[in-house]
Amino acid sequence: SNPLRATSAGDIRFKDLNNDGVINDDDRTMIGNPWPELEGGITNNLNFRGFDVSAFVQFSLGNDIMNAQQTYMSQFGSGGDNHTVRAMNRWTPTNTNTNEPRAVWGDPNLNTRDSDRFVEDGSYWRLKNLVIGYTLPDNLVGRAVRARNARLYFQAQNLWTKTDYSGFDPEVNSFGNSSTARGMDFYALPQPRTITLGVNLAY
Secondary structure, eight states: OOGGGOOOTTSOOOOOTTOSSOOSGGGOOOOOOOSOSEEEEEEEEEEETTEEEEEEEEEEESOEEEOHHHHHHTOTTSSSSOOOGGGGGEEBTTBOSOSEEEOOTTOTTOTTSSOGGGEEEOOEEEEEEEEEEEEOOHHHHHHHHOOSEEEEEEEEEEEEEEEOOOSSOSSOOTTTTOGGGTTBOSSOOOOOOEEEEEEEEEO
16 A cells, blocks of 8 residues: 555544445545525615615525635645644644644645535525615705705625634635536635715705
8 A cells, every 4th residue: 555645643534435444436425505495685674764774684594515715724734725723723642632634745645635524504694785874954954065965874785794604705606606616615705894984965
């Protein structure tokens, strides 16, 4: 056997699914499901004495995400990527009670091969859009800005997200609109949180 391919202490132990005593491609199986059991959104608009509030909450429940960027960031000792803080908890002879593999050049056990280590619950709730406005009374508008109507507003997008997913953004699709890549997080850019303050004037 090739010693460079040998399993050692601190490596991930993979299941022998077909019970033939050998771990190889025959032990692969389907894991994860990117399609949610339920997804949707809730929106509401409120108006009271010059104030207006508009909110949109979206959600996805029961879907999985393949955190593929972690497969590269978990090559402790090899690869060209920076590592996450998970590397601090890697296996060492003095740190054996851990789920993180050893640091070794070349990853001889293929610890970072696709496996359920990197499949996570992708369910989330997100406050996608929030707008809070106030329309000034008519008797103040003319004197202050000489306009027929003036409205101050605060707007925020992606303001709050509730999820157990460890990646940057659970609302992810690494390859555009391709349905075959749904639920794949591979260096996908997270959606930014944006906050805007503004004034609407009508003359």
